[in-house]
Amino acid sequence: MDLVGLLKSQFLCHLVFCYVFIASGLIINTIQLFTLLLWPINKQLFRRINCRLSYCISSQLVMLLEWWSGTECVIHTDPRAYPKYGKENAIVVLNHKFEIDFLCGWSLAERFGVLGGSKVLAKKELAYVPIIGWMWYFTEMVFCTRKWEQDRKTVFRSLLHLRDYPEKYFFLIHCEGTRFTEKKHQISMQVAQAKGLPSLKHHLLPRTKGLAVTVRSLRNVVSAVYDCTLNFRNNENPTLLGVLNGKKYHADLYVRRIPLEEVPEDEDKCSAWLHKLYQEKDAFQEEYCRTGTFPETPMVPPRRPWTLVNWLSWASLLLYPFVRFLVNMVSSGSSLTLAGFVLVFFVASMGVRWMIGVTEIDKGSAYGNMDSKQKHSD
Structure with a gap:
């Protein structure tokens, strides 16, 4: 491991990222709370401001992927469709197999300039998670309970609110409902067999109602569905911990633009x-496993500097008082202060490890394991 790689793997670096993300996120969430005063006066101004505040948070994670780890993502797509990306609203259907596939989806949105306003169909519990969940609430993210009888009206109503949204956006849907694991895949294919549907080798059986209501609600507002199929070269198994450690991954993303008509x-x-x-x-994934490439022309959208500029700005603002506080604690010489200092580092360490742990595939949602009981009711 070279010196730079060794530096990137150090916990102190991870602590800095964690501190800047949490401190800036809570500041931004507080500002977002005050922007609620604008809603009854000028709803569109409220939305535009919150798009930019949202970008200040989500772009920090994209910065880790693109600048810290240097992960490369090659897009394979039709050159005739490429100029439309970022110039239109789109529904993005992305496979859900890797720990960082959501980051790759955010990176796609960032490179085409629509990260701040982009949406996702997310489980309702995430709305209560500080920073990311609260940010999503203020940007009118669509939340669901994963119980369709409860979701039907609320999801439809939330989607209708997006018809007059003033910013361009990608609306990301993981139609599989949960991240791919072998156990979930086995259960899912049992359901497929029971319903007379063809088996899938690389995906779970998609849940269809979420996409159907999204298409119906956003027709004439969204121009296309972007069918996105993600894989990594050389059988790489990317993790968020790997990204945090500065490990470089090599992603290939096949994007098909399908007009909503x-x-x-x-x-x-x-x-x-x-x-x-x-x-x-599934056929595209099988071909990728066999040949190491997707169809269509490979392209690399330029990496924009704004994610890095945003993080450096927040780091410059927040790190000086934090470092000064730590220096004062250590220099005081008090055993109680030093014990508190050690406790802070211990709690921070556990916090970082916990945030990474919840993204691990083997600790993912048990939602997919319920399929055999629910018989994939959609």
């Missing part, structure tokens, strides 16, 4: 369309 509005027809889409995605 080609997606059926009828729920049953949309369901059949999505199942067919996932059979095609």
Whole structure:
């Protein structure tokens, strides 16, 4: 390991990232709270401000991926569709197999200039998580309980609110509902067999109702569905801890632009369309495993500097008082102060490890394991 790699793997560096992210995130959440005063006066101004505040938080994680770890993401797509990316609202359907696939989705949005306003269909519990969850609340993210009878009206209503959203956005949906594991895949394919659907090798059986209601709610506002299939070269198994340690990964992302006019509005027809889409995605993944590449022309969208500029700005603002505080604690010589100093580092260490742990695949949602009981009711 070279000197730079050794430096990136040190816990002190991780602590700095964690501190800047948490401190800046709580400051931004507080500012977002005060922007609620604008909602009854000028809703669109409220939205534009919160898009930029949201960017200040989410771009810090993208900065880790793009600048700290130097992860490369090559996009394989039709050159005729490429100029439209970032110039239109789009529904992004992304496979859910890797710990950092959400970061790759955010990186895609960032490189096309729509990260601040982009949306995701997320479970309701995340709305109560400080920083990210609160940020999502103020940017009108769409939350669901994963119980469709409860979600039908609330999700539809939330989506309708986005019809007059003033910023361009990608609306990210993981149609599989949970991250891929072998156990979940086995259960999912049992459901597929019971329902007479073709088996998938690299994906879970997609849940169709979320996409159907999204297409119906955002028709004439969203221009296309971006079918995104992600994989990593040389059988890399990327993790958030690896990104934090500065490990460089090599991603390939196959993006197909499908005009929304080609997606059926009828729920049953949309369901059949999505199942067919996932059979095609599975074939693309199989081809990638065999040849190491996706179809279409490989392109690398330019890495924008604003994620790095944003992080450096917050670090410059927040690190000086923090370091001065720590120096004063250590120089005081008090045993009680030193004990408190050690406790702070211990709690911070546990906090960093916990945040990384919740992203690990083997600690992922048990939602997919319920499929055999629910028989994939959608």
